[in-house]
Amino acid sequence: MDRSSAVLQPFISKLRHGAQLDQADVAVLEGGRVRVEHVGADCDLAREGARPGEVRLVLEGLVCRYQTAANGRTQILAFLIPGDICDLHISILESMDHSIRTLTSCKIAHLPEATIDEWMSHRNVNRALWWDSLVHAAITRQWILNLGARRADEKIAHLFLELFYRFRAVGLASDKGYALPVTQEELGESLGMSGVHVNRVLTRLKERGLVTFQRHRVAFDDLEGLTALAGFQPGYLHLRRPAEGNP
Amino acid sequence: MDRSSAVLQPFISKLRHGAQLDQADVAVLEGGRVRVEHVGADCDLAREGARPGEVRLVLEGLVCRYQTAANGRTQILAFLIPGDICDLHISILESMDHSIRTLTSCKIAHLPEATIDEWMSHRNVNRALWWDSLVHAAITRQWILNLGARRADEKIAHLFLELFYRFRAVGLASDKGYALPVTQEELGESLGMSGVHVNRVLTRLKERGLVTFQRHRVAFDDLEGLTALAGFQPGYLHLRRPAEGNP
DNA sequence: CGAAGTGTTGAAGCAAATCAATTTTCGTGG
DNA sequence: CCACGAAAATTGATTTGCTTCAACACTTCG
DSSP states (O other), X not given: OEEOTTTTHHHHHHHHHHSOOOHHHHHHHHTSEEEEEEEOTTOEEEOTTSOOOSEEEEEESOEEEEEEOTTSOEEEEEEEOTTOBSOSSGGGSSSOSSEEXXXXXXXXXXXXXXXXXXXXXXXXXXXXXXXXXXXXXXXXXXXXXXXXXOXXXXXXXXXXXXXXXXXXHTTOEETTEEEOOOOHHHHHHHHTSOHHXXXXXXXXXXHTTSEEEETTEEEESOHHHHHHHHTOOGGGXXXXXXXXXXX | OEEOTTTTHHHHHHHHHHSOOOHHHHHHHHHSEEEEEEEOTTOEEEOTTSOOOSEEEEEESOEEEEEEOTTSOEEEEEEEOTTOBSOSSGGGSSSOSSEEEESSOEEEEEEOHXXXXXXXXXXXXXXXXXXXXXXXXXXXXXXXXXXXXXXXXXXXXXXXXXXXXXXXXXXXXETTEEEOOOOHHHHHHHHTSOHHXXXXXXXXXXXXTSEEEETTEEEESOHHHHHHHHTOOGGGGOXXXXXOOOO
């Protein structure tokens, strides 16, 4: 157990994109007590049906929410990137309705209830946490649109762009691209399509000079063209300062 | 503007399913000031890009969140039924990222900020509102699973069952079935499939003796069989007393 | 009663899944 | 560092679930 000091930087950096936080607010966040844990890849952080435990926050690495349907198909419900909280108020619900798994080895912060309570008691911090929760709801809705209303190439383009803006907000993407350590099969599980088809569409996107996904990296060849293909409108991420990198 | 008195009954009834509310808490909810408005079918209550206004609550009728993708396809993101809040803390975000539309003529309650603030200041009531918001997040995740991981017949079965449990929690469904005043085209827009295909699958579900959708009503012919087909697990709705009707 | 919207059915086409075989990459231990 | 094995990516052939287009029938409601 330690003061959060520097480990919460991605988290705080992201909150500053959407909410007004002054020096005192940041101090409150940095003053929170945090237990940091290193976890390998493919570890469940929470399992469907279990009683929710501590509040967790991703510091490094990539995590996903997922669920397996009765017909056996697995669906990735969300990607959690550094700065994302796994389950803020999950203690209100009696059991997990989905599972959470690491996709890479990760650094995870565990926050005691007391820290959360302390945060919530400060108006600006509380508002910032609400903002974060509303943004994640908006992202989830966009996934519904992605799965229900877009073609395969548009789906991939849209997902790559969503993650681009989110990674950039925590300083993990440049305009060239970003690291995305998932397999094509996992991309398929998040987009509701087979891994084989993901591969074919990726090949065509590269041929068309739009984007390259190789060695677990997304590299933009034509950001504007990709944005047009996806019909991507970054507004739903509610980033006040979408043009800036990490301060 | 009036005391909420009886108009909020579906809302309060639903909250009691998931959260502990004593007499005093219910009194707080009933004491809120409410403006009730009647709205026709196919009216936008909120439009994408607009600055969010008052908090609204559905009293009667059926409402949906929706969004149109750049390729022109419309996706229904959620159904809002009596007792559902349209946007609780939406004032934190600067603009709507989707639109909200009535599907039938509706009775809508408008709640001033002051009422919400008053509610939030009571521990149990606040917790109940959080519970509601978390349940809606869980429902949204299930839609992702529905769109990405299920076949057409499973999708329809799952949606019918989700709405069955939700309508029953506010006393608007019996074990026989419930009113669902949407067109097959609109079902398609919520399930990411064409209206024509919805029709074909509905025909087959009826032939198989599972469920009948006619005259804007869902009638269960074999609730168990339908549940098995959908792989429906009501747990994600987090209803503590799923067997009960309206008290 | 008539018109518009909705539901129903058929035929053809297409996007994506599936199955299968091969190559490439990557992690690991020798 | 290289060699090996496993995982992932790639490519082709085939199948299928769903869409689209189109025509027609049925409701529902002004």
